[in-house]
Amino acid sequence: MPNVDAYEQEVLSAFEKGSLKSVVTKGELQKFRAAAKATAVKDRRVNIRLSSIDLNDIQVKALQEGMPYQTLIASVLHKYVSGRFVEKSGLITGHSTQTSRKRAAG
Numbered sequence: 001m002p003n004v005d006a007y008e009q010e011v012l013s014a015f016e017k018g019s020l021k022s023v024v025t026k027g028e029l030q031k032f033r034a035a036a037k038a039t040a041v042k043d044r045r046v047n048i049r050l051s052s053i054d055l056n057d058i059q060v061k062a063l064q065e066g067m068p069y070q071t072l073i074a075s076v077l078h079k080y081v082s083g084r085f086v087e088k089s090g091l092i093t094g095h096s097t098q099t100s101r102k103r104a105a106g
Contacts, residue, residue, distance in 0.1 A: 039078070 004012065014020050024032070050058070055069075062069035081086040 042074070
């Protein structure tokens with residue numbers, strides 16, 4: 001198990017004991033279910049061409065996130081078009097993906 005602090009351990013213990021109670025009302029729960037259902041409907045197919053390097057990096061990121069790479073791509077696109085995709089401007093990341101290495105060498 002990853003390192004957890006005292007608060008996280010307390011929450012985990014409460015969850016395992018079944019002592020946590022939901023604070024969501026039935027109306028809110030119905031609203032969330034409807035939104036999730038509407039978001040999850042995938043009724044169109046799109047084919048795109050990506051560079052091998054970008055596709056590989058997407059697949060690596062999806063593995064790190066624990067999801068299929070197509071789901072990651074769809075999620076990023078959905079967040080972008082709905083205005084919820086936030087770019088961290090001016091942030092230098094220390095990732096060592098194949099793309100970063102090849103672009104730096106080029």
